[in-house]
Amino acid sequence: MPDGRLTLWTLFVASALSVTIVLVAFGASLVASQRRRLRLERSGSRRVLKAQEEERARLAHELHDDVLQRVAIVHQELDALRLEADAAGVRRLSRRIAAVADEVRDLGEAVHAAAYLLHPSVVEKVGLRRAIGMLATEFRRTAGLRVDVTVPDSEPSLDMEVAVTAYRIVQEALRNVVKHALTDCASVALENSPDGITVRVTDTGAGFDATDETPHSGLGLLAMRYQAALADGSLLVSSRPGAGTIVTGRFPCRSRP
């Protein structure tokens, strides 16, 4: 091949191969840098969630150890005052003190419930199955929501981070039922499988358009999805207006380190 054509041929092959190599290297570097970015975002978000749980635990302790004790003392004082009023024969005052004491007792119960719902250690102490049962009882007591709970016979073997995430998702889903579903009954099912667990919160209330992806719609659901993803799980929400809502969270047995 004469020199001129050889040069042209070499140029052509070199340019074709360089385009290929540059594009492949470009794609590979993008994939690698995106993996790095996602890993960093993930660990950052995990740290934020952990800090949030720690803050909730601190608040719960504060409520339990300080506020609740003071409320109990005020209640005792009011009881003593009522007895004194009874003894002095001031029955009208006694009745008013009794009414205030009842209010204070209700306040104490509300504070106790708030502290309990805030504290993540409930899952650690009693396990996810019982924690969900207790959550259902609290929602019935505080919001009048009748929650049917179905749990497996044995406690699922879960990483604590995953168990707390599943618990928080059930809690948020039940909160949504109280706020938006216009119904007084819901059901929670916890299913155990060799790969992981499934939590399902179902209601037959108002429902909504689950396909609506406008920015203002379902920020709470977005947060739940994000939380589920951080625990290597997934969240599926199926709903239609008037047809109720099913929130399904799936989580692996063990989360990645």
Add this chain to the structure above:
Amino acid sequence: MKTPWLLYAAALAPLLPLGGALLARRRPGPSTVWVLGWCCLLLSSDAAALALASRNVNNHWLNYAATPAATGLLLWALSLWQTTHVWKLTFGLSIPVFLVAWVALLVLVEDISTFSRIAEPMACLLVLAGATYTIATRSASEPAPLVGQGWFWVSGGLALYAGVHCAYGPFAVLVLRDDPSLVVRALEVRSGIELVAFLAIARGALCRTGG
């Protein structure tokens, strides 16, 4: 001269994305639909070009007729993948501008009885730039893994296809008179890279998201 098998394989390569879309068993995304339309156009124009070449009839005019439509389809597909309205509009508006430039080059510069020296490389550079820009901008904001996104593979395949086509035309024009066998060898190199490009596009057509 006997036509090398690699040329036939490259002419049939647009079937790969179509097969990928069929295998995926779901409706492809809007951009992928336009890319599949481009594959159909390529299949028919390549088949016609091969048929004409086998009868020793000049088929260059076919390339000049198909390239503006193919480039328009690709730019439109890429416009649907843009993340901002401004860039969607820019890609959309680039189509009529490109068509005007194409006609002007054909009338003033190109000889439609041979390989394109300027117009086709210009079209390919436009697609290469558009596809590379799409990959770069979308990957910066993509929250899901890139390898699972249809746009990533399809844009990558299109960039590769356009990149290798950029170099081929001017080279073919330069060596055609002195050594036509070198043109065929270059066509073989181009066909090999085209096959890789269509495999990437087919991989994109199989993706569940980002189509």
